[in-house]
Amino acid sequence: MTDAHWIPLDMLLAALLLGLGWASVATRDLKRGVALFIALGLLLAVTWARLRAPDLAMAEAAIGAGIAGALLLAALRDEDRAVLPDAPIGGPRLWLLNLFCIGLAGAVGWGLLDAMAGSDGIRLAEVAGDHIPDSGVSNPVTAVLLNFRAYDTLLELAVVLAAVLGVLSLGPARPGFERAGPVLGGLVRWLSPLLIVTAGYLLWVGAHAPGGAFQAGAMLAAAAVLLRLGGRADAGLPAPGALRWLLVAGIAVFLVVGLAVIAPDRAFLQYPQGWAGGLILLIEAAATLSIAVALALAYTGGRPPGWETAGRLSASPSRREGQ
Amino acid sequence: MNSLLIWPIALPLLGSLGALVWSSRAHLIGVGVGILTLFASSLVALRFAEQGGLEHALGGWEPGLGIALRVDGLAAALLMMSSLVALAAAVYATAYFSDPVKRAVFWPLWMLLVAALHALLLAGDVFNVYVTLELLGLTAVALAALGGSRASLRAALRYLTVGLLGSMAFLAGVALLYAAYGTLDMRGLAGLVRAEPAAWVALTLMTAGLLVKAALFPLHFWLPPTHANAPAPVSAALSALVVKAAFYLVLRLWLDVFDGALTQAAASLLGLLGAAAVLWGSWRALRAERLKLLAAYSTVAQLGYLFLFLPLLLALPPGPGRDAALGGLVLFALTHGFAKSALFLAAGVIQQHAGHDRIADLGGTARALPITTFVLALSGVALIGLPPSGTFLAKWQLMSAAVTTGQWLWLPVVGLGSLLAGAYTFRVLGHAFGPSERAGGVLVGGRQEIPALLLAIVATVVLGLGANGLWGFLSTGVSVTGVSS
């Protein structure tokens, strides 16, 4: 089959995407909107697979639809007003907005078509392909993420940390669920170890096949979500003291490796010859743990009990106690 | 190899991790790492002064496939300001928070903010800029929400929502740029961008996203409540540094990357919006009832001045005239950074001392907090643009550039804006020197008042007198107008 044969199915996929996107935003019932959004995420994962991006398909399903969906559903639990009031913008202002959006879509579409038409289509693909043998891994996406553009990944881990710190600062975690019945409880008991093993597998296999730290981290976070749904309020997470170390582990290992390799002829994060594969695996392992802990904490919605006292490494109290 | 360039980013990142793990010593780590970061930024600036523009290819890969860090005069000057203001606000913050939970979470977030700022200023790759923008935005929101009140939470949520929209627009522009030109490196793009629909749409999207983050009229509505309700050191950083970073990116995109696709009309549009910002912001500042709200509206106005420079810079041909105007712009940005942070820190002192920051009830402040009142006066001088502040020279440059290029419209705007600034400054000082029964000491809280004082002195005196040195520094090595000029 060639690309031309796929056109009817692709058009169907595109129409479904647009329809789901529109429906999830336009609906007045937030529960329905969230459900449609999760469906959109899963359909996006199918689209990524169609466009030959299996790493992305996994990440979208696990993080974009899975974790994001779980976060939204948990938020719905708090929301009393799950049905939206009538659209506050009426009549002429609404038409102005619609006109603006149509114009914007037209302009951006025109710009995009002009961009794609004027390009040779190769862009960075060949340069990246040429350098993959030197990168220490054979999965091209992992090579870009953990070698060529590793600095972006480092900053991205910082973004995750910043978001979690924000969540932790706002209040204690949500109350947990009651203990699950036999069906859910049994499911949790079977699935959680399976998810953990799968996470380890994804981490390992990410070097030469679709997978990697983010997908693995999302698997572990999914296990935590399952445990919490099954009745464990702490979501299977360790004590707050260890939690802090796990949160910083990803960025810490990344920075230490990056700074340690600096030499007169080597830049920040320029892995020495032959060490790239091992160092990448080390960084990815630490990052997996950090991402998992961060996403799990974000799902619980706030500080776990005992968080405040966990930061005191020394026994002496802080100097400004009780001010 | 210039691996020196990574340290202003790596140090605050490491500090943030340390502050999270050792939260009982977090304030020591915060100030200590702040000093080290200032040292690293100074080294970068010194090496730039010796060698001209610096570049560091991260990972050793050629920029395009890999990411490069770059510094030129503009970035180096803003880097120094960022490190200095951040350190001063950090010292102030050691005495500000009383709630241990807030204090514990403040320091890691604060250092992530500093890391994000430095990473943004040194970035040489457009997608990397997007990631730094997101890091900056999230840390700013989380810090702003530490204010705790309903008003600050609501303002922080709005800031987050609006900021995310801006980031999405920016990212859409990045997608178009990559689709059209096949690279993400700014220097590479500068050589490839031509006047065509793809570039115009990308420029519009990215600029629109950045204008939201820089709070240019009419997209400024999120700023006053956010800055007015955040904790004082956070407000100082937000007004002095974070919105400035978005403006820096507009400048970088317009002068460097999109140089081949710009039109004078687009620049004039931004100039008009800037003029509206100056007038509207100054007017609202005059009407403000709270000191921090006044300061926030003043930020909206002062950022408007920065955008006034844009049509002038585009109309001037490359050469000493354009370099002088650019120097004026940088001087203005620096002076505002120092002056506004000093103002917010002083407002914080007043708020903690008096329990409120209502301007009408400020009577007796001059007697109770003389140093803080002096800081208010000094930053007022810098905001109005009286000599010897840097703003005076900068506005002079602005006006002479307007005369040279025949864009007369900006002159009355600058004049009226300065008058209004004078009005709201003297309104505050008038109330502060008003009568009240309370007496007080000379120095109320050293750690809180001295940083504010130092910042205000830099804004009003140092930058004005040292402007010549600054201009020499800026024109070292690679001209700021970059590759294509």
Added chain:
Amino acid sequence: MLPQEIIFGLTGVGLFVIGLRGVMLHVSALARILAINVCGAGVFLVFVTVAYRGLGERPDPVPLALVLTGIVVAVSATALALALARRLQEGGDE
């Protein structure tokens, strides 16, 4: 230009604008967060379309890596926004 580039590229633009409209239309925080995520999905679709080089070729890995970064950033921002909204709902103090 491949036909898929047009189909999925314009779909991406469509989702981007749908999300943008949603943010400007809705008042509730949750609805706006949902709309921002749809907006982001649109931009990601544009990136992946740009990376696609046909059924016979391996896609360009750089935009794929960028989208992966983008997905994680979007989820982080969503988590923070939801926490803020929840705190507002429960009633801020001070």
